[in-house]
Amino acid sequence: MSADTQKKRAGEAAALRVEAGMTVGLGTGSTAAWFVKALAARNLADLRCVPTSEATAELARDLGLPLSTLEDSPRIDLTVDGADEVGPGLALIKGGGAALLREKLVWEASARCLVIADAAKVVKTLGAFALPIEVVAFGHKTTANRIADVLADHDIAMPARVRTASPQAASDRVASIGAQYVRTDGGNLIYDAKCGAIHDPARLADDLKLITGVVEHGLFLDLADEAIIGTDGGVDLLTP
């Protein structure tokens, strides 16, 4: 069975958790897109949907879901979002789609957060997936040196690399500097850190946040309340 089928199962199961009248955070990525489609198909009354990216906003708008913003709807009942890795205690790596900052803002404003993923995302140790780190473009190479120092302090030898767009995507972008770089919805850059294994995610999260120029990182710790994992047989539910 394909990963996409597992993602669809998880997304559809998550859509059943939404009730009429809720304010719902809409995640970003291919798994979250299945959730958004399944949610729209339910046609629930009085929903308010807060998207975590321009891409999700566009999808939700096309499907007729009522959109709001975090400014207008600062208290979210339930956010449903994908992940790049789901580790022990529902510690997550997110940001493969460069949406980590808006995602984290929406997650932290949510009474409940539900992560949805295919079975391959579940890992024993975080870090095989390169950790995305969102960095201000101004002086980003200096910031990258500081990130490298922090990574080295965590026994991660390889410096993080700035994420570049595919040639097609790059040609679609207009940026004042580095048109080849992926830009987040907020106009920042993404550095990806190939960690291999993150032995102390909480300490790494704290250390990265202390670097001037780092806007956010993709470690989502103590934020997910539950995970719905799509499998070949159905879905598995995980709690922290």
Ligand SMILES: O=C[C@H](O)[C@H](O)[C@H](O)COP(=O)(O)O
């Ligand atoms: O920035 C993107 C998000 O964190 C996504 O939720 C994450 O990358 C998972 O994406 P997908 O469901 O496409 O694997």
